[in-house]
Amino acid sequence: MRVWILPLLGVSLFGQGVDEKFFEVSVLPVLRTKCLACHSDGKLTSGLSLQSREMIVKGGNRGADPQAIVKAIRHTGDVKMPPGGKLTDEQADAIEKWVNAGFPMPERMLKAKRKGADHWAFQPVRRPAQPAVKQTDWPRNGIDYFIVAKLEQKGLKPSPEADKASLLRRVSLDLTGLPPAKEEVARFLADTRSDAYERKVEELLASPHYGERWGRHWLDLARYADSDGYTIDAPREIWKYRDWVINAVNADMPFKQFVIEQFAGDLLPNPTTDQLIATGFHRNTPSNYEGGIDFEQYRVEAVVDRVSTTGAAFMGLTLGCARCHDHKYDPVSQREFYQIFAFLNNVDEIDKEDDRKYFNRPFLELPTPEEKIKLGAWKAQVHALEKELEAYKATNPAKDDLGLKEREANLRALENRKPKITSTMIMRERDRPRQAYIHLSGDFTRKGANVEPGTPGVLPPLKARGAKPDRLDFAAWLVSDDNPLTPRVTANRVWQKYFGKGIVDTENDFGATGDRPTHPELLDYLATEFMASGWKQKALHRLIVTSAAYRQSSNARADAAAVDPENRLLARQNRLRLDAEIIRDSALIASGLFAPKVGGPSVYPPQPAGVYQVTQVRREWKTSTGADRFRRGMYTFFQRSAPHPSLIVFDAPDASVTCTRRIRSNTPLQALTMLNDESTTEFAEALAKQVERQAQSDDERLRVAYELALNRAPRADETDRLKRFLNVQRDSRKGHEWAAVARVLINLDEFLTRP
DSSP, rough: OOOGGGGGGGGOTTTTTTOHHHIIIHHHIIIIIITTTTTTTOGGGOOOOOSSSHHHHHHHHHHOOOOHHHHHTTOOSSSSSSTTOOOHHHHHHHOOOOOTTOOOOOOGSOOOOOTTTTTTGSSOOOOOOOOOOOOOSSSHHHHHHHHHHHHHTOOOOOOOOOOHHHHHHHHHHHHHOOOHHHHHHHHHHHHTTHHHHHHHHHHHHHHHHHHHHHHHHHHHHHTSSSSOOOOOBOOOOOHHHHHHHHHHHHHTTTTHHHHHHHHGGGSSSSSSSSHHHGGGGOOOOOOOOTTSSOHHHHHHHHHHHHHHIIIIIIIIIGGGGSSSSSSSSSOOOOOHHHHHHHHHTTTTOOOOOOGGGGTOOOOEEEEOOHHHHHHHHHHHHHHHHHHHHHHHHHHOOOTOOHHHHHHHHHHHHHHOOOOOOOEEEEEOOOOOOOEEEEGGOOTTTTTEEOOOOOTTTTTTTOOOOOOOHHHHHHHHHHOTOOOOOOHHHHHHHHHHHHHSOOOOSSSSSSSSTTTOOSSSSHHHHHHHHHTTSSOOOOHHHHHHHHTTTTTBOOOOHHHHHOTTTTTTTSSSOOOEOOOOHHHHHHHHHHHHHOOOOOOOOOOOOOOOOGGGGSSSOOOOOOOOOOOHHHHHHGGGGGOOTOOOHHHHHHTTOSSSSSOOOOOOOOOOHHHHHHHHOHHHHHHHHHHHHHHHHHHHHHHHHHHHHHHHHHSSOOOOOOOOHHHHHHHHHHHHHOOHHHHHHHHHHHHHHOOOEEO
C-alpha cells in the first residue's frame, strides 16, 4: 500500500518524520511563494490545487499520481515546475519528503474551501413568508403580495386591470399562441359571472393548442430543427419528438417525468415507444457527416453541446465555460464538466468513417399502416430473390457465371429500394461504455485524467441506484427536490414568458456574474409552489395568469417610469412583440385560413424563391398545398442553413444551440416581409373576403375587420383615417381595396404585439 493512501483510510501520518511543525516551517512557505499563485482552490491551473489536502489527493487534470509532483519539482518529467526556475535542493527535498508521507497538513487545510459555494442560487429552496402589505384588497393570490410589497417600498401602486377584450387577447396568445376568434370575444364580453376569466383560463389550458404553444417554447431549449446542420445540412426525421413534446405538455405530464423521459427514457425499465421517442431531446444536436472529417471530433462536439444545453436549460449555469479550464467565476471545475460529460458519452451513435451508412444512428422505425404493407411486400420480394439466388448457386457453382452476377445485382438493387419508413432519432447506450477523460485545454486528442460520472460538488450529492451512476440517475438528480437550481430556473423561465423578463434577467446564468433576482422571495415562492403541485406545469401557469400582477393594464405610466424605467417592479404589464410563429398563426386566424390539425410531419408554406442559393447544397422547397399550406408556424420545415425567412426576420432561433430567450428586434425587413411576402398577401386577401362576406357598409366592414384582426372595435378617429385610405384605394386598386385595408391591419404594431 502506498503511504499516501493511508490517510484515506483514517490513518494519521504526522509522526512519520513529518510533523505539523515540519509542514509549517519547511513546506508551506515553499507552497506559498512558488506554487499557490497558480495551484490554489481559487485558481486551479491544470485542475490542480495544493491549498488543501482534499484537492491534492483528488489530483489535477493529468491524474492523481503524487510522484508526478516530485518529477515536476526535480525537472525529471515532461512537466517542469515552478515555471520561474528550479527549487533549491533543500526546498525540493522538503516537498518530496512531504509527498512521500502522504501530504500531511494541519486540520485547517484538510478540506477545500470552495469559492462561490455561498452564492444565493446554490442555497436550498425555502418557502418564504408572505410579506405584509398595505393594499390588502389588490392581491388575488400569493404572487401579488410579493409584487405589491416591492411597489410600496418605492411609493408606487399597481396599475388597474386591463379591459376584458385586451385581457382575453393577452391570455389567449400566452396560453395557446392564438388570438381569440371574433365570436369568442363577444361571448366573453357578455359573460358577467365573477369567475368568467378563471373559466376562460381553464378552457385555454385544456385546449390542444396549449401544448403547441408551450411545446414550442420547449423546442427552443431542445434546439429542434428538421436538418442536420453544418455544410451538408441534410434533412433529418425527428418530428415525432416534436409531437411527443406537444402531447406531454397537453397531458400536463409532471415536469420531473417530462425531464427524465427526455434525458434517459431509454434507460427506464421496459421503456415504451413514447419514452424512447422522448429521448430525441439530446439528439437534436447538429450532426456533421461530411467526407474526410474526423467523426470522433464531431461526436465529441455533440456531447459537449449536450452538457452545455443541460447547464443552460435545467441548471441555469454556463457549464460550457469549464470545457477548457475551470470556470472563471462559478464553482465548477473542468473535472466536473467532464464528469457530467461522462454521463452523456456512451450514446451509440456514429463515430467512425466506416459507419457512414448508419447516418443519424440510433433511430427508431415507426411505420404507418400503409408503410407496413409496402415494407412487407418488399421483404417478400427480397426473400424470393434470395431463394432464387441460393437455388442458382447450388446448380451453377462458378463465381464468374453471368447468370449469378445478374441475380446478385438484382438483389442489391432491390435492397437499395427499401420503402421509406417513418423514423425518429433516439438515445441508446453502448454495450461497452466509453472511458471519459479530461480533455486538456478542451482538445479531445489530448487525454488527461480519467473521470467517472459525477455532479458539481457545490450542489447536493447525486443518489445512484447502483455502484456507478448513469444517465437515468443524473436525470433524477436534475429534478430532485433537493436540487436548488432546476425548480428556480424553470419557474423563472415560465415567468419570463408572461412578463418579458425573468425575475432573474439572465435566465441562462444563475451564477456569480448573472443578475440577482429582483424579487428573490417571489422566485422561491414560485419554485416551492411548483414542487408542491407535483411539478405540474399547468398549475404554475394557472397561478401566474390568475394573479392581479398578470392582469394589469400595460398602459405606460410616467410616475412608474420615473422610479422604475425598465418596469422591473411590475407596476404594469409589459407589451410583448409576438414570436415569429405566432405572427403567422395570428394572421391565419384573422384570415379564416387556419388549419387546426395538431402534430404531424413538417410542412412547406410558400417562401421567396432563391432561399437555398445561399447554401452549399441546393435543395428543392416543394410548397405545400391544401390544409398543409395553412398549418401553424411551428410546423414549418426548419432548415438550419437556410431557415424560412419569415421565421428568422422575426427572431426565431437558428437551432444551432439551445435558446433560453428569444430576442425582440425591430427592423425594416420585418415591415417588408409583412407587406410583401406571398403568405401575408394571401392572408390579407382572405381577410378581405371575410370582411366583405360578413358586412355590407364601409363602417360595418371596418368594424368587422378590426374585430377579426385586433379583437376590438375601431375608435372613431381610426374609422375616419381608414375610410380616407379606402377611398384612395378604390381609385387605384379597383376591386382590391379591402385587401389593402387588411394589409394595413396585419401590419399594425397592435396586431404584432401582445397587449
